[in-house]
Amino acid sequence: MSDNSVFPGDKIASIEEYEAGHNAFDDGDMVRAATMGERNMDKETRMINVNHPKLLSIPKVGDVIIGTVAAVMSSMIAVTIDYINGKPTTSKVECICGTRNMRIRNVALVNDIASLKIVAHLNGTIHAVMNEPELGIIFTKCRKCGGKVVTMRDAIKCTDCSWIDERKLSSDFGKSDFIHLRE
Ligand SMILES: [Zn+2]
Numbered sequence: 001m002s003d004n005s006v007f008p009g010d011k012i013a014s015i016e017e018y019e020a021g022h023n024a025f026d027d028g029d030m031v032r033a034a035t036m037g038e039r040n041m042d043k044e045t046r047m048i049n050v051n052h053p054k055l056l057s058i059p060k061v062g063d064v065i066i067g068t069v070a071a072v073m074s075s076m077i078a079v080t081i082d083y084i085n086g087k088p089t090t091s092k093v094e095c096i097c098g099t100r101n102m103r104i105r106n107v108a109l110v111n112d113i114a115s116l117k118i119v120a121h122l123n124g125t126i127h128a129v130m131n132e133p134e135l136g137i138i139f140t141k142c143r144k145c146g147g148k149v150v151t152m153r154d155a156i157k158c159t160d161c162s163w164i165d166e167r168k169l170s171s172d173f174g175k176s177d178f179i180h181l182r183e
Pocket of ligand 1: 143161163
């Protein structure tokens with residue numbers, strides 16, 4: 001919160017100085033904030049506005065998100081959230097998902113699309129899991145050549161170079177309705 005943060009009812013200017021603009025009203029004496037937000041004075045028009053804070057879309061525990069794998073580390077992946085419960089979000093919040101206990105060669109690659117379930121918020125970090133059948137990777141490419149892959153039992157195989165690899169695949173892997181979701 002900055003010095004310009006105001007709460008509903010706060011006095012934000014006198015009516016001699018400023019006129020009430022967006023999210024502000026005057027009570028006959030003072031201009032007051034009608035909402036929580038940031039005080040914004042326009043010296044030219046002599047209007048005072050309150051800018052409502054951007055609604056950050058932070059997923060809640062239990063939400064299912066779809067996101068883009070941003071980083072792959074030895075024991076976890078970081079995923080930038082694109083959808084929360086199927087609704088697009090532009091706030092680009094990241095969550096992390098532990099992969100230590102998965103005996104899979106390449107759980108995910110950077111730029112894969114993953115479906116995860118949020119399980120906790122800890123110290124400002126959003127933690128997610130992919131340990132349910134419908135959770136996991138829903139879009140990936142060949143690690144060797146970037147080609148299209150198809151599933152082969154628990155593995156994936158590149159249709160171009162035949163490289164066989166593993167991922168923690170979602171049961172939704174390869175479903176076409178996901179393509180519509182990305183467009
Ligand atoms: Zn390939």
